Amino acid sequence: xxxxxxxxxxxxxxxxxxxxxxxxxxxxxxxxxxxxxxxxxxxxxxxxxxxxxxxxxxxxxxxxxxxxxxxxxxxxxxxxxxxxxxxxxxxxxxxxxxxxxxx
Amino acid sequence: xxxxxxxxxxxxxxxxxxxxxxxxxxxxxxxxxxxxxxxxxxxxxxxxxxxxxxxxxxxxxxxxxxxxxxxxxxxxxxxxxxxxxxxxxxxxxxxxxxxxxxxxxxxxxxxxxxxxxxxxxxxxxxxxxxxxxxxxxxxxxxxxxxxxxxxxxxxxxxxxxxxxxxxxxxxxxxxxxxxxxxxxxxxxxxxxxxxxxxxxxxxxxxxxxxxxxxxxxxxxxxxxxxxxxxxxxxxxxxxxxxxxxxxxxxxxxxxxxxxxxxxxxxxxxxxxxxxxxxxxxxxxxxxxxxxxxxxxxxxxxxxxxx
Numbered sequence: 001x002x003x004x005x006x007x008x009x010x011x012x013x014x015x016x017x018x019x020x021x022x023x024x025x026x027x028x029x030x031x032x033x034x035x036x037x038x039x040x041x042x043x044x045x046x047x048x049x050x051x052x053x054x055x056x057x058x059x060x061x062x063x064x065x066x067x068x069x070x071x072x073x074x075x076x077x078x079x080x081x082x083x084x085x086x087x088x089x090x091x092x093x094x095x096x097x098x099x100x101x102x103x
Numbered sequence: 104x105x106x107x108x109x110x111x112x113x114x115x116x117x118x119x120x121x122x123x124x125x126x127x128x129x130x131x132x133x134x135x136x137x138x139x140x141x142x143x144x145x146x147x148x149x150x151x152x153x154x155x156x157x158x159x160x161x162x163x164x165x166x167x168x169x170x171x172x173x174x175x176x177x178x179x180x181x182x183x184x185x186x187x188x189x190x191x192x193x194x195x196x197x198x199x200x201x202x203x204x205x206x207x208x209x210x211x212x213x214x215x216x217x218x219x220x221x222x223x224x225x226x227x228x229x230x231x232x233x234x235x236x237x238x239x240x241x242x243x244x245x246x247x248x249x250x251x252x253x254x255x256x257x258x259x260x261x262x263x264x265x266x267x268x269x270x271x272x273x274x275x276x277x278x279x280x281x282x283x284x285x286x287x288x289x290x291x292x293x294x295x296x297x298x299x300x301x302x303x304x305x306x307x308x309x310x311x312x313x314x315x316x317x318x319x320x321x322x323x324x325x326x327x328x329x330x331x332x333x334x335x336x337x338x339x340x341x342x343x344x345x346x347x348x349x350x351x352x353x354x355x356x357x358x359x360x361x362x363x364x365x366x367x368x369x370x371x372x373x374x375x376x377x378x379x380x381x382x383x384x385x386x387x388x389x390x391x392x393x394x395x396x397x398x399x400x401x402x403x404x405x406x407x408x409x
Contacts, residue, residue: 047379
């Protein structure tokens, strides 16, 4: 009896610890959000921000305010990926635009 | 015998191997030669960096007149209505009771009403502001930048102690509608003075026009060079040639009037790019480029669009 109670407790403890490890923390969110903001700022310096990046950043903040850090981290990472894509676009278009020109 | 057979087979394999190696070498040489040709003998596909506005304007006009041989040159200023016969008929009917009329009346009244200091818009412009739309935007040598009509109007207000208007609609649309109306039929006459800064502004405008942006990866040219006459959802895309001649416009989609600034910023947001501020340098230069390549086409503003 005592053994089975111990086993159940252990399983619950392990499960709890695992979910705590998997769940995003506020610190993780802050790091992910800062990275996304920095990338979007760089896109801004290239005069090429995307509206969807701003939406993803806003969604991240909203989720964090509601305490849903998993969602907040996912949105931050999405925002960072979008911002990086806009940076890539601005950089490649520095020369690529000439291919479209009417000559 | 078996040794000879083995040797023969080995020789054939060796021979085949040599043939294969030789073919690979030949293929590689041919590919290298082709690549060398592509990079040396054939002129590069990318245009030269030295801007040539006269050649650009000629090529621009030729592109559209060849793409749409049935459209009269002066009809390009009617945007989507020049691309589609049914729409052209709708537009002719619409012009009998044009939706921009209220704005035009408002602009006329505003234009003639003096500021608090007794001066008026007429004091800020050549020919008292009448029949001059075709000369805007111009390159201002003193400032070293392009000055648009919208910018000149707000500068006029501020110089006379009045607050500036929003660049995108309402009062600004009304004032520019009236100034365009007094210039109807006059051909665009945009000058690029012999000043490297003017040429740089022109080139920057051209670059902005062809640069892809936004999550949809569209440039202005994607719609207005590659796809005029095609539909994007329910709308027929306008050709870039003469696209600013009808500004400002009443758009049914907006349920109101919009200026060139409104058109540029909404184009950017539609392709999921964050628009710049109205009258930022990029937009001023873009207007300079687009107006210059439409030189010779008549002012037709204010206009109406679906």
